[in-house]
Amino acid sequence: IQLTQSPSSLSASVGDRVTITCRASQGMSSSLAWYQQKPGRAPKLLIYGTSTLQSGVPSRFRGRGSGTDFNLTISSLQPEDFATYYCQHLNTNELTFGGGTKVDI
Amino acid sequence: EVQVVESGGGLVQPGGSLRLSCEASGFPFHNYGMNWVRQAPGRGLEWISFISSDSSIIYYTDSVKGRFTVSRDNAQNSMSLEMSGLRDDDTAVFFCAREMAFCSSNTCYHYYGMDVWGQGTTVTVSS
Numbered sequence: 767i768q769l770t771q772s773p774s775s776l777s778a779s780v781g782d783r784v785t786i787t788c789r790a791s792q793g794m795s796s797s798l799a800w801y802q803q804k805p806g807r808a809p810k811l812l813i814y815g816t817s818t819l820q821s822g823v824p825s826r827f828r829g830r831g832s833g834t835d836f837n838l839t840i841s842s843l844q845p846e847d848f849a850t851y852y853c854q855h856l857n858t859n860e861l862t863f864g865g866g867t868k869v870d871i
Numbered sequence: 872e873v874q875v876v877e878s879g880g881g882l883v884q885p886g887g888s889l890r891l892s893c894e895a896s897g898f899p900f901h902n903y904g905m906n907w908v909r910q911a912p913g914r915g916l917e918w919i920s921f922i923s924s925d926s927s928i929i930y931y932t933d934s935v936k937g938r939f940t941v942s943r944d945n946a947q948n949s950m951s952l953e954m955s956g957l958r959d960d961d962t963a964v965f966f967c968a969r970e971m972a973f974c975s976s977n978t979c980y981h982y983y984g985m986d987v988w989g990q991g992t993t994v995t996v997s998s
Contacts, residue, residue: 799984801916808966808991809908809916814984852916856981859930861906861918 767791767855769864777870782843786867788836788853799854800829800838802847803866809852813838843869873897873987875967880992887957891992893950893967898987901925901945904972906985907952909963909994917963922950923974957996964991 768791778784788798797816801809811820813829816836826841840847848871853864879891893905907920920931920941929941938957943950950967968985 797982801984803916808988809968809985810988811984811986814986815982820984820986850915854916854918854984856984858978858980860932861921861981863908863916863918866915 767794767857767860767862769853769855769862771851771853771864771867773867774865775868775870778843779871780843780845784840784843784847784869786838786851786853786869788831788838788864790834790836790855793833794855794857796858797856798829798831798836799856800827801852801854802849803852804849812851814856840869875969875987875989877965877967877989877992880965880994882995882997883957884998885958885996887996888953888955889957889994891952891954891965891967891994893952893989895948895950895969898969900948902971904970904974904979905941905943905950906968906970907939907941908966908968908985908988909961910966910991911960911963914963920952921970921972921979923972923979925974928974928977928979954994957994959996962994962996964993966991 770789800813803809817829828839850868855862922941940953969987970985971983972979
């Protein structure tokens with residue numbers, strides 16, 4: 767299964783609502799995770815099981831979706847949210863990442 | 872503090888070998904699956920290998936099969952990645968990451984994602 771994220775990059779302002787899409791090449795029965803990565807840093811888990819918020823992650827982050835279409839929404843973008851976001855397919859034998867979406871100012 | 876720390880990166884010639892290590896602390900290492908993920912310069916994340924908590928289930932992405940070997944030592948709270956036949960396109964930062972995966976028979980069910988990551992170790996393949 768290939769994961770295609772869109773857009774590959776976007777520009778937004780503080781306070782904006784931002785939605786990132788992750789589309790699977792075929793229908794998925796397994797779940798999805800979302801990560802945030804800032805330059806020179808390790809990725810940080812935001813969401814697992816498609817829609818469950820990792821402990822300590824602000825509630826402005828929301829994950830939804832099923833089948834082939836999944837999305838990550840940031841309800842009100844904060845300065846610390848400018849980063850690159852990756853989806854990941856949590857399959858039984860392959861844990862593919864999407865290509866990433868860079869969110870900048 | 873819960874953490875994982877990678878080491879062993881460096882400069883290696885094409886065709887050469889290198890062994891990476893991941894040392895875990897602050898959590899019951901033997902209860903968790905572990906992954907290696909890499910990131911080439913300016914590129915996205917690429918998952919490369921998973922090893923179950925008891926080493927009974929291991930899998931790799933296609934591009935490293937036959938060249939990379941993952942192993943772990945639960946007594947030493949450590950995981951290793953033996954890399955051979957290195958190519959220019961293996962140049963990357965290599966991360967190890969913890970994962971709570973549930974394994975039964977020959978299958979692991981991944982649901983919780985990778986929640987603890989190291990800062991990475993850099994591998995450069997160049998002549």
